[in-house]
Amino acid sequence: xxxxxxxxxxxxxxxxxxLIGVLYDDITLEQLKKNKKVKTVxxxxxxxxxxxxxxxxxxxxxxxxxxxxEAINQLKTFLPSDQDFKFLDxxxxxxxxxxxxxxxxxxxxxxxxxxxxxxxxxxxxLTWRSQNVRVKLGTLFTHQLKNYDYIYAFLSPxxxxxxxxxxxxxxxQGTLVLNSFPLDKIAxxxxxxxxxxxxxxxxxxxDKDLRLPEKKG
Ligand SMILES: C[S@@+](CC[C@H](N)C(=O)[O-])C[C@H]1O[C@@H](n2cnc3c(N)ncnc32)[C@H](O)[C@@H]1O
Numbered sequence: 414x415x416x417x418x419x420x421x422x423x424x425x426x427x428x429x430x431x432l433i434g435v436l437y438d439d440i441t442l443e444q445l446k447k448n449k450k451v452k453t454v455x456x457x458x459x460x461x462x463x464x465x466x467x468x469x470x471x472x473x474x475x476x477x478x479x480x481x482x483e484a485i486n487q488l489k490t491f492l493p494s495d496q497d498f499k500f501l502d503x504x505x506x507x508x509x510x511x512x513x514x515x516x517x518x519x520x521x522x523x524x525x526x527x528x529x530x531x532x533x534x535x536x537x538x539l540t541w542r543s544q545n546v547r548v549k550l551g552t553l554f555t556h557q558l559k560n561y562d563y564i565y566a567f568l569s570p571x572x573x574x575x576x577x578x579x580x581x582x583x584x585x586q587g588t589l590v591l592n593s594f595p596l597d598k599i600a601x602x603x604x605x606x607x608x609x610x611x612x613x614x615x616x617x618x619x620d621k622d623l624r625l626p627e628k629k630g
Contacts, residue, residue: 465531475568477506477532484592484609485513488565491588491603491613492518498562501526503553503576508536508546510565515543524561526553559583567592567609574598581618589614 466477488510492498497520502510505525515523525540525548527533533550540546549556558564558580564587566576573594580589595601595612603613 462531466529475504475572477529478567479506480510480567480592481609482513483607484567484611485510487605487607487611488514488590489517490605492521492563494518494520496520497522499560500524500563500565501556501558501561503556503558503564503566504528504568504572505536505548506532508539508548511536511546511548512540512543515540515546519545521545523547524549526551526556528552554579557583559585561585562587563590564588565590565592568594570594570597577614580616584618586617586619587615589616 492500492514494517498518499522500514500518502508502523502525505511505527508525508527511523511525515521523540523543523546525536525546527536527548527550530550533548536548540548553566554575564576564580564585566573566589568576573591573596577589577596577598591612591614592609595604596614599614601612602615605611605613
């Protein structure tokens with residue numbers, strides 16, 4: 414390990430150890446707020462958390478914003494309860510979609526891929542006890558997406574267009590479900606309206622996709 418990195422790590426550990434010492438020292442919140450060292454440490458923690466959570470997502474301009482329960486319930490309406498299937502939450506955030514769906518669809522196999530290390534850790538812990546869930550850390554654009562029956566994404570218009578092109582290249586055959594941001598390129602097969610509207614695309618890139626482009630305006 415490079416020396417400067419080891420020293421930075423050592424000083425950070427010392428700082429946080431000091432903070433824990435202060436917290437155990439039975440002082441009031443007001444006293445805590447006035448303490449300059451504590452303030453600096455709080456700002457440091459905030460910056461570290463901010464970078465761990467948001468910075469990775471700037472890559473695809475898709476920061477953390479969770480699917481609401483209405484959208485999750487809508488997802489349940491078209492997943493099969495009587496057969497095996499593979500479902501991917503592409504950019505799974507805190508893992509709440511995986512957690513909610515996996516308990517209701519024991520025959521389904523649920524995976525999440527997440528770019529932010531902190532969120533990936535959170536999702537892993539949240540779904541720890543669910544046998545049919547797996548969370549991976551990484552970017553969905555290097556992930557093998559071809560093997561899923563359903564891919565769910567709630568990212569951004571840019572990221573959804575990139576995802577579609579990536580699926581096309583891979584020869585994906587299955588259902589793509591996009592939350593809130595439909596594709597410009599092609600028409601959806603089904604639209605489920607709500608506070609967060611879902612757009613379903615039944616894709617088959619092994620045959621040529623013969624659907625007409627989406628009409629604008
Ligand atoms: C809007 S949130 C959706 C979270 C979750 N799918 C849900 O619906 O509650 C988008 C998530 O995608 C993650 N993300 C953005 N770009 C990604 C990428 N290229 N690969 C994997 N995850 C990504 C972000 O870190 C963020 O947690």
